[in-house]
Amino acid sequence: MRILTRMRRIAFAASPSGLSFVLLSWILVLASSYAQNSSLSIGGKLKLNQTIISGGKEFELGFFTPRGSASNQRYLGIWYYNITQTVVWVANRENPIAADDSDAALVLSDNGDAVILDGSGKTVWSAGVSTPSPNGTFARLDDTGNFVITQASTGVPLWESFRHPTDTFLRDMRFSRNTTTKQALVWTSWKSATDPSPGQFSLGLDHNSSELYLWNGSVPIWRTGLLKGRTFTGVTTMSAFYIFGFNPETNGDEFSISVSPSFAGKMRFVLDYTGSIVEYRWNESSGKWFDYWGRPSNKCDSYNRCGAFGICDPSRSSICSCLPGFEQSSGGCARRIPVGCAGNSSSGPGSDSSGFLTIPAVKPPDQALWIRSIQSKDDCQAVCLNNCSCTAFAYAPDLECMIWTGRLLDIQQFPSPGNGVDIYLRLDRSELENKKPKPWKVAIYVVISTIVAICCAIFFYFMWRHRRKPRESTKEEEKRESTAYRPCSSMNSCSVSFDTILPNKEGEETGQGLPLIDLGTVRDATSNFSNENKLGEGGFGPVYRGKLPEGQEIAVKRLSRSSGQGLEEFMNEVKLIAKLQHRNLVKLVGCCIEEQEKILIYEYMPNKSLDAFLFDKKLIPQLDWGKRFRIVMGIARGLLYLHQDSRLKVVHRDLKASNILLDATLNPKISDFGLARIFGADQSQVNTCRVMGTYGYMSPEYAMEGRFSIKSDVFSFGVLVLEIVSGKRMTRFQHEELNLNLLGYSWKLWKEGKALELLDPSLDGQCNEDEVMRCIHVGLLCVQDEATDRPAMFSVVQMLGSAAANLYEPQMPAYSRRRHLLESDTSSTDGDPRFQSINKHTITIVEAR
Ligand code: ACK
Numbered sequence: 001m002r003i004l005t006r007m008r009r010i011a012f013a014a015s016p017s018g019l020s021f022v023l024l025s026w027i028l029v030l031a032s033s034y035a036q037n038s039s040l041s042i043g044g045k046l047k048l049n050q051t052i053i054s055g056g057k058e059f060e061l062g063f064f065t066p067r068g069s070a071s072n073q074r075y076l077g078i079w080y081y082n083i084t085q086t087v088v089w090v091a092n093r094e095n096p097i098a099a100d101d102s103d104a105a106l107v108l109s110d111n112g113d114a115v116i117l118d119g120s121g122k123t124v125w126s127a128g129v130s131t132p133s134p135n136g137t138f139a140r141l142d143d144t145g146n147f148v149i150t151q152a153s154t155g156v157p158l159w160e161s162f163r164h165p166t167d168t169f170l171r172d173m174r175f176s177r178n179t180t181t182k183q184a185l186v187w188t189s190w191k192s193a194t195d196p197s198p199g200q201f202s203l204g205l206d207h208n209s210s211e212l213y214l215w216n217g218s219v220p221i222w223r224t225g226l227l228k229g230r231t232f233t234g235v236t237t238m239s240a241f242y243i244f245g246f247n248p249e250t251n252g253d254e255f256s257i258s259v260s261p262s263f264a265g266k267m268r269f270v271l272d273y274t275g276s277i278v279e280y281r282w283n284e285s286s287g288k289w290f291d292y293w294g295r296p297s298n299k300c301d302s303y304n305r306c307g308a309f310g311i312c313d314p315s316r317s318s319i320c321s322c323l324p325g326f327e328q329s330s331g332g333c334a335r336r337i338p339v340g341c342a343g344n345s346s347s348g349p350g351s352d353s354s355g356f357l358t359i360p361a362v363k364p365p366d367q368a369l370w371i372r373s374i375q376s377k378d379d380c381q382a383v384c385l386n387n388c389s390c391t392a393f394a395y396a397p398d399l400e401c402m403i404w405t406g407r408l409l410d411i412q413q414f415p416s417p418g419n420g421v422d423i424y425l426r427l428d429r430s431e432l433e434n435k436k437p438k439p440w441k442v443a444i445y446v447v448i449s450t451i452v453a454i455c456c457a458i459f460f461y462f463m464w465r466h467r468r469k470p471r472e473s474t475k476e477e478e479k480r481e482s483t484a485y486r487p488c489s490s491m492n493s494c495s496v497s498f499d500t501i502l503p504n505k506e507g508e509e510t511g512q513g514l515p516l517i518d519l520g521t522v523r524d525a526t527s528n529f530s531n532e533n534k535l536g537e538g539g540f541g542p543v544y545r546g547k548l549p550e551g552q553e554i555a556v557k558r559l560s561r562s563s564g565q566g567l568e569e570f571m572n573e574v575k576l577i578a579k580l581q582h583r584n585l586v587k588l589v590g591c592c593i594e595e596q597e598k599i600l601i602y603e604y605m606p607n608k609s610l611d612a613f614l615f616d617k618k619l620i621p622q623l624d625w626g627k628r629f630r631i632v633m634g635i636a637r638g639l640l641y642l643h644q645d646s647r648l649k650v651v652h653r654d655l656k657a658s659n660i661l662l663d664a665t666l667n668p669k670i671s672d673f674g675l676a677r678i679f680g681a682d683q684s685q686v687n688t689c690r691v692m693g694t695y696g697y698m699s700p701e702y703a704m705e706g707r708f709s710i711k712s713d714v715f716s717f718g719v720l721v722l723e724i725v726s727g728k729r730m731t732r733f734q735h736e737e738l739n740l741n742l743l744g745y746s747w748k749l750w751k752e753g754k755a756l757e758l759l760d761p762s763l764d765g766q767c768n769e770d771e772v773m774r775c776i777h778v779g780l781l782c783v784q785d786e787a788t789d790r791p792a793m794f795s796v797v798q799m800l801g802s803a804a805a806n807l808y809e810p811q812m813p814a815y816s817r818r819r820h821l822l823e824s825d826t827s828s829t830d831g832d833p834r835f836q837s838i839n840k841h842t843i844t845i846v847e848a849r
Contacts, residue, residue, distance in 0.1 A: 038052050038053055038054050038055050038140055038141045038142075039052070039138045039139055039140035039141070040052070040106070040107075040108040040114075040138065040139045040140075041108065041136075041137075041138045042108055042109075042110060042112065042134055042135075042136075042137055042138075043107075043108065043110070044107070044108050044139075045105045045106070045107050046061070046062065046063075046105055046106040046107075047102070047104075047105045048063045048074055048097065048099070048101070048102060048104055048105070049063075050062060052141050053081055053141070054081070054141045054142055054143045054145075055142075055143055056143040057081050057082070058080070058081055058143040058144075058145065059078050059079065059080060059081055059088070059141055059142075059143065059144075059145045060078070060079055060080075060081045060141075061076070061077070061078045061141045061147055062076070062077070063075065063076055063077075063097065063104075063106075064077050064079065064085065064087065065099065066085075066087070066193075066194045066195070066196060067084075067085045067194070068193060068194050069194035069195070070194075071096075071194075072098070072099040072100075073096035073097065073098065073099060074096055074097040074098070074099050074101075074104070075090050075091070075092055075093070075096050075097075075196055076090070076091040076092055076106055076116055076125065077089055077090045077091065077196075078141065078145055078147060078161065080266065083282075086268075086289065087168075087196070088145050088166075088168040088170060088268060089145070089147070089161050089165070089166050089168065090166045090196040091106075091116065091125050091127075091161075092116050092124050092125035093166065093196050093197050093198055094197050094198070095116075095124045095125060097116065097118055097124060098118075101118055101119040102119070103118075103119035104116065104117065104118045104119050104124075105117060108137070108138070108139050108149070110134060111129070111130045111131060111134050112129050112130065112131040112134035112137035112149060112151065112158060113126055113127055113128065113129040113130060113149075114126070114127040114129065114139050114147075114149055114159070115127070127149060127159045127164075128159070129149055129158045129159045131151055131158055133151070133153060134151075135152065135153070136151075136152025136153060137149065137150065137151050137152060137158070138150060138152065144162075144170065144171075144172040145161075145162075145170045145172070146160050146161055146162045146170075146172065147160070147161040148160045148161070162174075163185065165185060165186075165187045166187070166188065166190075166196070167187055167188060167189050167190055167196075167199075167270055167271045167272070167273075168187070168268050168269065168270050168271075169187060169259075169268065169269040169270075169271075170268055171259060171261060171267055171268075172258075173258075173259075174256040174257060174258045175204065175205045175212060175256060175257045175258075176205065176254055176255065176256035176257075177204075177205045177206075177207070177254070177255050177256070178253055178254060179250070179253045179254065179255050180253045182207040182208070184204045184205040184206075184207065185204055185205070186202050186203065186204040187202060187203040187204060187271050188201070188202045188203075188271070189201040189202070189271045189272060189273045189275065190272075190273045191273060192273050193273060199273045200216055200217055200275075201214065201215065201216055201221075201271055201273070201275040202214070202215045202271070203215075203271045203277065205255070205257070206223075209226055209368070209370070210226050210227035210248055210255075210257065211223055211224055211225060211226050211227070211232070211234075212224040212232070212257075214271070214275065214277065214295075214296075216275060219303075220303045220304075220366075221275060221296070221302060221303050222277075222295060222296045222301055222302070222303055223303060223366065223410065225363050225364055225420070226364060226368065226399060226402070227246055227248055227257065228396060228398040228399050228421065229245070229398040230245025230246050230247065231245055231246065232246065233363065233364050233399070233420050233421050234363040234364070234412070234420065235295065236414050236415065236419045236420070236645060245259075245260060246258070246259055246260075247259075247260060263281060265281060265282050265284065266281070266282035267279060267280065267281045267282065267292075268280050274798070274802060275296075276294050276295065276296065276798060277294060277295050278291050278293070278294040278794075278795075279291070279292045279293040279294065280292065283788050286786055286787075286788040286789075288786070288788045288789065290788045290792070291791065291792045291794065291795050292792070293644070293794070294792070294794040294795065294798075297640065297644060297645060297794050297797070298314040298637070298640070298641075298645060299312070299314060299319055300312035300313065300314040300319055300412045300413075301412070303366075303410055304366070304409045304410040305319070305320065305410075305412075306319070306320035306321070306333075306411070307320075307332040307333060307409075308332055308333065308407035308408060308409055309322060309323050309326045309332065309333035309334070309335075309407065309408050310322055310323070310332065310333050310411070311323050311359070311362065311411045311412070311413055312411065312412045312413065313412075313413040314412070314413075314582075314641075314645070315413075315415065315581050315582045315583060315641070316583060317583045317667070323359065323408065323411070323425060324357055324359070324425065324427070324431070325337070325357065325425065325427040325428070325431040336431065337427075337428040337430055337431055338428065339353070339354040339426055339427065339428050340353030340354060340428065341353075341354065341388035353428060353429055354385070354426050354427065354428060354429060355426075355427060355428075355429045355432045356381065356384075356392075356393075356424035356425060356426055356427070356432075357424070357425045357427050357431070357432055358422055358423075358424055358425075359411075359422065359423050359424075359425055360422045361413070361414045361415075361419050361420045361421075361422065362411050362412060362413055362414060362420045362421065362422075362423055363410065363411060363412035363414065363420050364394055364402065364411075364420065364421050364423060365392065365404050365408040365409055365410060365411050365423070366409040366410045367404065367409065368394070368402035368403065368404055369402065369403050369404070369405065370400065370401070370402055371383050371400070371401040371402070371403060372400065372401075373400075374395070374400055374401035376395070377395040379401070380393050380394075380395040380400075380401035380402075380403070381393060381395075381424065383401060383403060384403045384424075384426065387403065387405065389405040389406060390403050390404065390405050390426060391404050391405065391406065391407070391408055391425070391426050392404045392408055392423050392424060392425045392426055393423070393424050393426075394421045394422065394423045394424065395424075396421055396422075399421065408425075411423075415581065415645075415646055460518070460520075515589075515590040516590060516591060516592060516593070517548075517589075517590040517591065517592050517599075517601055518592065518594060519592055519594040519595060519597055519599075521548070521549070522546070522556055522592050522597075522599055522601065524549075525546030525547055525548055525549075525554060525556065526544040526545070526546040526556050527546075529542070529544055529556075529558060530544075533545045533546060535555060535608065536608075536612075538557060538658075538672065540557070540559050540560065540674055541557065541558050541559045541560035542557075542558055542560070543555055543556065543557050543558070544556045544558065545604060546601075546604075548589075552589070552603075553603075553604035553606075554589055554601050554602065554603065554604050555601075555602045555603070555604045555605065556599055556600075556601055556602075557599065557600040557601075557602065558597065558598075558599050559597075559598040559599065559600075570593075570598045570600075570674070572673070572674065572676065573600060573672075573673040573674045573676070574588070574591050574600065576648075576650065576673045576676050576678070577673050579646075579648065580641070580642070580646050580648070580650070582637075582638055582641040582646070583634075583638075583667065583669075584634045584635065584637050584638030584641065584667070584668060584669055584670060585638050585641070585642075585669055585670050585671075586602055586603065586605070586661050586669040586670065586671035587602065587603045587669075588600065588601070588602055589601045589602060589603055602671070605661035605662060605663050605669065606663070606664050607661075607662035607663065607664065607666055608661065608662065609657065609658045609659070609660060609661055609662070610631065610657045610658070610660035610661075610662060610668065610724075611656070611657035611658035611660075612658075613662060614657055614723065614724065614727060615657075615727075615729055620727060620760075620762050621762065622666075623666075624763070624766065625763055625766060625767035625768060625771070625772070626768075627666050628724050628725070629768070629771050629775070630666070630667075631660070631662070631666065631668045631724060632720075632721055632724055632775055632800065633797075633800060633801065634667055634668040634669075635655075635660060635668050635670065635717065635720065636717065636793060636796050636797045636800055637797060638668070638669070638670040639652070639655070639670065639713055639714075639717055639793045639796075640793040640794060640796070640797050642670070642676075642713075643710045643713065643792070643793050643794075644792075644793065644794055648678045648679075649678065649679040649710070650673075650676050650677070650678055650679070651676065651677050651679060651708060651709065651710055651712065651713055652670065652673065652675070652676050652713050652716075653675040653676060653677060653692065653702075653708060653712065653713070654672060654674070654675045654676075654692070654694060654697075654716075655670065655697060655713055655716035655717060655720065656694050656696075656697045656716060656719075656720065657720060657723060657729075659671050659672040660720070675692050677708075679709075679710070695731070696719065696730040696731040697715075697716040697719050697720070697730065698712070698715070698716070699711065699712040699714075699715035699716070699787065699814070700715075700785060700814045700815065701787055702715075707787075709787060710792065710793070711787035711788070711790045711792075712787070713793075714782045714787075714790045714791065714792070714793060714796065715782060715783055715787075715790060715814070717782050717793070717796070718778070718779045718780070718781070718782025718783035718790070718813075719742070719743070719779075719782075719783060721775050721776075721778060721779035721782065722742055722743065722746050722758070722776070722779040722780075722783070723742070724775070725758055725759060725760065725772060725775050725776055725779065726742065726746070726758050726759070726760055727760030727761075727762055727763075728742055728760075729742075730742050730743075733745070740816065741815060741816065743780075743783050743813040743814065743815055743816055744813070744815075744816030745758070746758050746776060746779065746780060746813070747780060747810070747812055747813050747816055750776065750777075750780060750810070755772075755773060755776045755777075756769060756772060756773065758776055759772055770803055774799065774800055774803070774807070775800065777799075777807050777810065778791070778796055778799050778800055778807070780810035780813055781796075781799075781807070781808070781810050782796065783813040783814055784810060784811060784813060784814065785811070785812070785813065785814040789811065
């Protein structure tokens with residue numbers, strides 16, 4: 001429509017000088033038909049200052065200069081209509097036109113080819129079409145973002161931009177491969193944020209399988225895993241995100257995969273110049289793109305991170321280990337006992353000296369051989385047994401039979417069943433026998449453990465009776481409690497799982513395997529909750545240090561009866577943490593629901609909370625910059641796990657320094673999940689009347705309107721980062737003269753180019769300046785007023801971790817003035833004032849809505 005507007009302007013400018021009404025109408029008709037057709041016919045030209053707009057005004061084609069580029073060069077490209085420059089396709093990536101070359105143009109030539117000619121008539125780019133009967137051939141921009149040259153007589157597309165992609169995958173595109181030539185469509189990143197020429201990263205279908213690969217040059221750096229049903233086996237959380245999924249299809253000699261996303265709005269996948277695939281979705285209400293999903297997102301996503309026969313588990317502190325039956329050797333993981341087969345076994349192929357061990361829920365190894373028409377797991381196993389070089393197999397109805405011969409590469413452990421596939425690893429039988437005790441041994445174990453369990457039960461029964469005596473007066477209450485929550489008589493004999501006590505919502509798992517610890521044991525461990533053992537007071541009650549009979553050090557969170565954390569919050573926390581496991585989340589050792597007590601037992605963190613460390617003049621010298629940066633990264637990874645990488649989408653809602661615990665090596669662990677919420681797969685925001693959290697860390701939309709989302713956690717993370725960098729508490733900091741809080745002060749320094757002045761003076765300038773600047777930059781991005789302006793944790797981890805990451809400019813953060821925070825200082829709880837601090841406590845505000 002820009003052409004139409006421009007021509008209207010010309011026409012009106014001309015009319016006063018005497019042009020007739022007829023001529024004016026003719027110009028307008030011509031202009032409108034030109035724009036409405038959204039097309040070029042043979043001989044048609046598109047000059048540097050002209051554009052074509054798709055019929056439904058979705059996309060626009062024309063010449064552009066990349067946003068932020070210092071050079072004045074023009075590329076022919078397609079972008080979203082009426083949205084801040086978002087380029088989805090570029091034609092002349094390597095041969096830009098000079099902006100002052102006013103004669104340059106895109107032309108649909110006589111032979112039906114689309115060519116870019118510079119002012120001297122030289123061809124700068126061509127679609128490469130040549131048709132013997134070009135009559136009526138036209139080029140049109142569709143509402144899908146596809147620029148198509150079509151032969152009028154047949155209606156057959158001669159050329160499509162969708163089949164010559166650059167760095168963006170749009171919803172109507174297809175990943176495809178020619179099944180004969182094995183040639184696949186390849187997406188290539190830009191060289192930099194402002195240079196559309198082909199960069200080093202590319203994405204496309206594998207030559208043989210239904211798998212997508214991301215390459216750096218010719219080296220694979222990530223892969224999706226095979227398509228199983230409609231989701232990729234190597235991408236966790238995918239089923240949740242893509243309800244309609246990915247659709248494989250074979251048409252003639254073309255194999256292709258299209259996407260049917262559940263999201264109806266504008267969306268695009270971009271292979272960015274740093275080598276990440278990021279899915280952006282358009283938020284109509286804020287008029288902004290937000291990054292919704294991205295990969296690679298953890299260290300184990302890196303292709304073959306742990307080498308052949310290694311397995312990578314991102315939730316462990318040491319992420320690499322060897323597969324069972326393999327051990328570390330000089331060249332990586334090597335088999336402990338060779339598998340007997342033809343050549344080294346008298347019984348030849350299929351010799352019974354080998355068997356299979358199940359490795360559940362893994363990203364299937366690379367380079368599987370697909371065996372067609374196998375109907376059962378047993379048949380698939382037989383295929384593997386009959387092939388001496390077969391090292392593993394997998395069978396799933398959607399995948400049929402896959403076998404691997406030779407080395408097993410790029411295996412990642414996923415957090416839970418349902419993700420990835422179960423593979424069956426071929427091992428020598430002696431390896432399996434080690435794992436499977438002989439039946440007679442099992443029988444002896446069973447008899448002995450039954451006798452021990454009965455003895456323990458009798459012993460603890462008498463102990464329990466003995467302890468209950470003084471509490472006769474509360475018998476009635478106890479009766480009520482114990483009918484709802486059955487106490488377990490002892491930890492050792494505790495076989496009651498959460499299945500029996502926790503309400504199990506549809507689709508959720510129970511916290512199986514987490515022990516219930518009886519109250520007597522907890523009392524003994526904490527010297528009957530003595531004051532000497534008290535570590536402090538959390539928002540929901542006191543926390544005590546203790547030691548279990550086996551010697552394990554624990555922290556016991558005793559929920560006070562008067563606390564806001566009722567049974568619901570308690571159950572919430574137990575169920576959540578039991579299901580989540582990550583090195584940056586605190587580990588729940590057990591819990592106790594007995595008499596009127598609700599108690600959570602955690603692993604003990606010798607360095608207590610970040611709050612206690614960071615704001616203590618004596619302890620702070622121990623936190624040098626390197627440690628602080630590792631803490632920031634650890635919290636970011638823990639949060640990324642909660643938001644994206646675990647099976648659930650969890651919003652913590654109360655992230656703050658006092659909820660970050662530090663282990664012996666100062667590795668941070670996110671704790672306190674009392675307020676956390678599980679989000680549905682497609683749920684991005686929840687409205688609540690019950691605003692709970694901690695002022696200063698609460699995002700504006702949550703504090704003021706009760707709206708929370710993963711971006712509320714991102715806000716709290718940003719505050720935390722600025723606190724860690726500055727060593728200043730959000731709720732205590734006030735720049736008196738400027739009336740600024742920590743966010744406002746950070747922003748002021750940033751704008752003045754003096755951000756490094758924010759650094760904690762106790763560091764005495766000892767730091768990695770680049771890391772400090774990145775932390776401040778990311779911190780400011782995270783505390784933006786609008787949730788959509790805040791990056792997702794996926795981007796945060798990337799931006800913090802890579803000096804090359806492209807960081808956009810922050811705007812003024814939320815609550816930049818102090819007065820908002822003065823209100824926050826009023827929050828407090830009852831209890832021993834020794835243990836209270838201003839921002840340690842979680843508050844609840846009930847707002848009328
Ligand atoms: O800041 P702190 O010393 O560390 O005081 C608080 C207090 O209990 C109330 O939350 C401490 N705390 C909580 N959980 C643990 C834990 N797992 N290990 C050690 N200290 C803990 C926290």
